[in-house]
Amino acid sequence: MNARQPLPKWQPQMAGAVPSPCNSVCRIDAASGYCEGCWRTIDEIVQWARLDDGAKRAVWHELHRRAAEGATR
Template structure:
């Protein structure tokens, strides 16, 4: 395996950022309105290892469910 091949494999297996370029912090929740991460999760993302990034993604699933429920109740 060459160094170039190893580097391209790292790119394929790296955990993507949940950022969707809607970067506004909600004062009430402390979460980004776009990706639902905390400011600590946003600022630390670049230094997180893949396991930590996956842990954040797991948290985001629950936050998204809560967000959807709250916004559906607000419409009712």
């Protein structure tokens, strides 16, 4: 992936409503299958509005893991 955007400043363990990780950089990298802006897959993006807060926190946890590993897939 080219110039990857940093994840927004939110941590999965924070309380309250879980914000979307979208940062309006909406391009799916063909090699990894992840959005270049938020590290989500197409399925995670499509399902986001229907997820409960626990599932959203799990997605955030996965996004931080992907970012830390460089999202090679």
